[in-house]
Amino acid sequence: MKLEEKLSRMIQVDTVSQNDVDNSTKFREFHAVLEELFPSVFRTCSLVKFNEAILLKWKGKTEDSPIVLMSHQDVVEAAGEWKVPPFSGMISDGRVWGRGAVDTKSSLMCIFEALEELISEGFTPERDIYISSSDGEEISGEGAKLAVDYLESNGVHPLLVLDEGGMIKEEPIKGAKGKFAMMGTLEKGTCNFRFIAKGKGGHASAPGKNTPLVRLGQFMADIEKKDPFKAKMNETTIEMFRRLGPEVKGSLGFLLAHARFFSPLLEKVLPKVNRLATAMIKTTIAFTTAKGSDGLNVLPSSAYVTGNCRVIHHTDADETQRILTERAARYDIEVEVINSNRAYPVVDHNSSVFRKVEAAVKTSFPSVITCPYAMTGGTDAHHFSRICDNVIRFAPLEIDNQQYESIHAANENINISTLRPGVDFYKKIITEF
DSSP states (O other), rough: HHHHHHHHHTTOOOOOOTTTTTOHHHHHHHHHHHHHHHHHHHSSSSSEEEETTTEEEOSSSSEEEEEEOOOOOOBBBOOSSSSOOOSSSSTTTHHHHHTTTTTHHHHHHHHHHHHHHHTTTOOSSSSEEEEEEOOOGGGGGGGGHHHHHHHHTTTTSSSSSEEEEEEOOOEESSBBEEEEEEEEEEEEEEEEEEEEOOOOEEEESSOOOOOHHHHHHHHHHHHSSSOSSOOOOOOOHHHHHHHHHHOOOOHHHHHHTTTTHHHHHHHHHHHOOOOOHHHHHEEEEEEEEOOOOTTTTTTOSEEEEEEEEEETTTBBHHHHHHHHHHHTTTTTTEEEEEEOOOOOOOOOOOOOHHHHHHHHHHSSSSTEEEEEEESSSOOGGGGGGTTSOOEEEEEEEEEEEHHHHHTSSOOEEEEGGGGOOOOOOHHHHHHOO
């Protein structure tokens, strides 16, 4: 069966994960499809399950310093208007279409196929190889955490963990000509806060001043107008710009290539011109949900909004809470912590492990330039940071702008032509390590 046909079969199983909904039957159906598509993997590897999250182990010549290859099974709901049915796995126009084509059944297929081919060739790895695939990454489920708990309790400390994150993209920042493998080496933490404003309530026909919703609105407007979080260049972003800079023409290219020297200038300029780059060098907040009264003619006695913060190392969780509490107090608003996770350990892009992964990219994608970068989103991989120093967020697949924008949106698809290099990349990782 061709690679695109295997991916198509995987997409055809609806593995949407939802909070407080039991979709275990769908995931068991998906596991059956995996066993059908990759029989050698399931015959050779031992399997442990954590609910419907799976952890497969291919025994190598030594148990020391294994490798963990990750990609989650679950997908988000397929909302919006699609050109094709979202769970059809349609193959057309040189692409495979459907929910999960990019995020992340394509990389999961490549991982399984790499093991399937190597096992069929009679290869035995030097060290143990694990496949870790959770069933709830999209809803911050506990599958990956339980896998780490299991490995840690068995004294397993991986040399390398590879999960989703960056991919291969053309012109990742405007003006950078060429194709770049964006390898996530820094993952921000996530904090969620509830901002609560209280008042007397009452009938809406005679409102007073500074009611709860008004104060919340003033608070949010103040945060947006006078961002309380400072931008600060970090080693990951400096190195990313150093590698991107030579591919950008003119003075901007020179500025980026010498990002360390020009850090003070970049810290001032980037927040004004580039939203994504800004998120790589500062803590951010987005207001996401709100609640007032239940009646159209009732003033709320208590109202709230929630803020989702992605916290970076120099303004971590505790400092973020302090800053927001201080600002909220100006509007007589209380701050409640919903959850709080610190920024995670940063991978050293100068390490021998990172350089080996770079070499595998170069072999599979000869014309691609590798770049470490700071992740602005979250992954399952952060759980592994407590047992591994080299947790790299990178899926070895090339996507264009439309495919990037289709993640969590309509018309998700992946190029068939990128699947074979993706498989070869994982095979290279396994054989070279």
